[in-house]
Amino acid sequence: MWYKLTIPLVMCFAMGLVAFVHEFVPHPWAAAFREEMTTWFRIMGGFAMFIGLYALLHLHVTRIRRQQAGWAYSAFVFLGAVLTIGAGVFEEIRAAVRDVPEGAFSPFDWLYDYVQVPCQATIFSILAFFMASAAFRTFRARNVGAALLLVSAVVVMFGRVPISEEVGRMLGAWDTFPRAADWLMEYPNMAVKRAIFLGISLGAISQSLRVLFGIERSYLGGGS
């Protein structure tokens, strides 16, 4: 088992130690090493994209083969992938064999501009409808905590839009609501966010140390 357990653990510890130490060494060797390492990480990142593509297609092939519920959507994934990859490959070949004038029709750009952009923008925009419905159904002043959350949400929502400044002008001070919203964001919100970030960071440090010292071994796979 040493090649399945001991070697990966030693490699992990050694690389973690090197990555940690070279951060504190201002020697040019350390800078050169860092540049070399980050270049290799990026190269591996490029290959990871292929692995991601393979995993995605494999998942959808399985769904189609088993005819799981909604398998027809998986066919669309293939259609989209084939069309987009085909358009990209076509353009590369076209550019290689002849000069393409500026402004020439680009099927890849067409797919991006007229399929991907409207689809993604539409799906994100639909959130406004869901959020309005969810806010109506779930924001209830059931107790003091919920009432505080409700009031904060209303103040921030109102203070963030120009109409609050118009209402403020009518009341004599245009910035009443924006200032109240800013106060909520800059004090209570910031304090809570900072506490959450500190907690996450401490957790990440302890988890990293567990991995470095071989206490946490789940990344090796194979259960316990």
Added chain:
Amino acid sequence: MGAPPTQAALRRLAVTRRIIYLLVAVAVAVPSFCDLGCEFKPSPWVEKIFKKVESLKPGSPILLSFDFDPAAMEELYPMGLALLRHCFQNDLHPILMTHWPGGVGISKQIIEKAAKERDKLPGRDYVFLAFKPGYSNLVLNMGESLQGAFSRDFYNQPTAGMPALEGVRSLKDISLVVGLAAGATTEMWIAYGRDRFGFDLGAGCTAVITPDLYPFLNSGQLIGVLGGLRGAADYEKLVKRADRATKGMQAQSLTHVLIILLILGANAHYLWRRTRPNEKG
């Protein structure tokens, strides 16, 4: 566990939901037909980024990282366009890149639109580096050598010797970076870019991410933030060029007011039901 909802309750919920969707649609559509004319003042955090860009001398490089895809374009497209217009207006040399593969097309649209308005040329007046994988490692590489990390630009021209990159060898030679993010790239720019290489960092992000950035504003790690569509509208106001974000503020104003009224109405109904003698809330 409470009792499962009855058929009648589910039907009522479906009808209510449809009415809400219709109301939101009306609230979004109304400003397209009539101008509500709401005036607003830019927020101080937006003004700080504007003033920093203003303080740069003509020809100075400014790195813009458009880390979003079309899903976030309603908020970040106008923000990016306003920033680029400001850069070109002041004859700065923007260097544009993205950490998101899906962001290349949208970044290209924005920079080509802004460049066309002022007859700016790639390589001479601006650089479009587009996408490379690597995320934080790419930023570390750029901190060592920009030309090493991006040997060619989007238009396949070598970055070495490019007039717009004159005097820029790495991130250490750039005094301002503004990252527009629909994800966690702002934190990455802080940890792997700003804190190591010493440039000023401004952020632009979708409204939902903005609250996460306040600790970094308070600590001075961010000089300012453009938050959501309002941040974009504020910047449009500062560059004196009202566009789609300013227009969008009217729809957003109405929608926010509608949601507030819905919440207040629902709570009034809830409290009324709770105070009725024979019903529980």
